[in-house]
Amino acid sequence: NAGVTQTPKFQVLKTGQSMTLQCAQDMNHNSMYWYRQDPGMGLRLIYYSASEGTTDKGEVPNGYNVSRLNKREFSLRLESAAPSQTSVYFCASLYGSMNTEAFFGQGTRLTVV
Amino acid sequence: GQQLNQSPQSMFIQEGEDVSMNCTSSSIFNTWLWYKQEPGEGPVLLIALYKAGELTSNGRLTAQFGITRKDSFLNISASIPSDVGIYFCAGLKAAGNKLTFGGGTRVLVKP
Numbered sequence: 001n002a003g004v005t006q007t008p009k010f011q012v013l014k015t016g017q018s019m020t021l022q023c024a025q026d027m028n029h030n031s032m033y034w035y036r037q038d039p040g041m042g043l044r045l046i047y048y049s050a051s052e053g054t055t056d057k058g059e060v061p062n063g064y065n066v067s068r069l070n071k072r073e074f075s076l077r078l079e080s081a082a083p084s085q086t087s088v089y090f091c092a093s094l095y096g097s098m099n100t101e102a103f104f105g106q107g108t109r110l111t112v113v
Numbered sequence: 114g115q116q117l118n119q120s121p122q123s124m125f126i127q128e129g130e131d132v133s134m135n136c137t138s139s140s141i142f143n144t145w146l147w148y149k150q151e152p153g154e155g156p157v158l159l160i161a162l163y164k165a166g167e168l169t170s171n172g173r174l175t176a177q178f179g180i181t182r183k184d185s186f187l188n189i190s191a192s193i194p195s196d197v198g199i200y201f202c203a204g205l206k207a208a209g210n211k212l213t214f215g216g217g218t219r220v221l222v223k224p
Binding site for chain 1 (some may be wrong): 119143144146153154155156157158161163201203205209210211212213214215216217
């Protein structure tokens with residue numbers, strides 16, 4: 001079981017470039033999440049998808065878009081990267097209902113120069 | 114900003130000490146989760162709490178779901194050097210499955 005897989009693990013972008021961070025889970029989880037973590041900070045919710053076909057904004061959605069491609073995959077897109085988006089991005093998923101333990105990927109370290 | 118207030122922000126531990134940290138919110142949550150994160154890794158689940166008043170242990174860790182459903186605490190007993198890391202609380206609301214994290218408690222070893 002791979003759990004939650006994020007790609008890429010590292011990325012450097014120039015200001016204004018676009019890119020998509022990929023996340024896939026093989027645990028048949030219903031809900032998926034994207035967080036960002038800045039140095040010395042907690043995890044701030046960018047977007048989440050409670051179930052396939054739905055997405056909602058979190059605390060810090062500006063500058064990002066998401067797509068819940070299917071039940072397994074939830075992607076995060078930066079249309080025009082800015083230095084303020086330099087961060088570590090984590091994807092997480094959970095089943096929901098009576099099983100609400102969320103599992104995380106290993107993170108994507110993004111630097112925007 | 115963060116809806117969950119986690120304290121303390123950091124603490125120093127000496128081997129053998131018991132330590133505790135807590136999380137409070139103005140909102141009610143249906144589930145409380147506690148995670149530990151080590152450098153360069155994603156958070157790893159330590160304990161999940163599902164009912165108000167619930168007290169759950171995982172080895173030397175004990176966590177409680179507050180009766181008001183607006184708070185939770187985590188205790189580490191007889192701390193050891195490998196307990197260093199960042200501990201996060203997270204609250205899940207049943208409606209919409211929104212999962213919100215606290216700011217973290219950084220546990221360090223006393224020099």
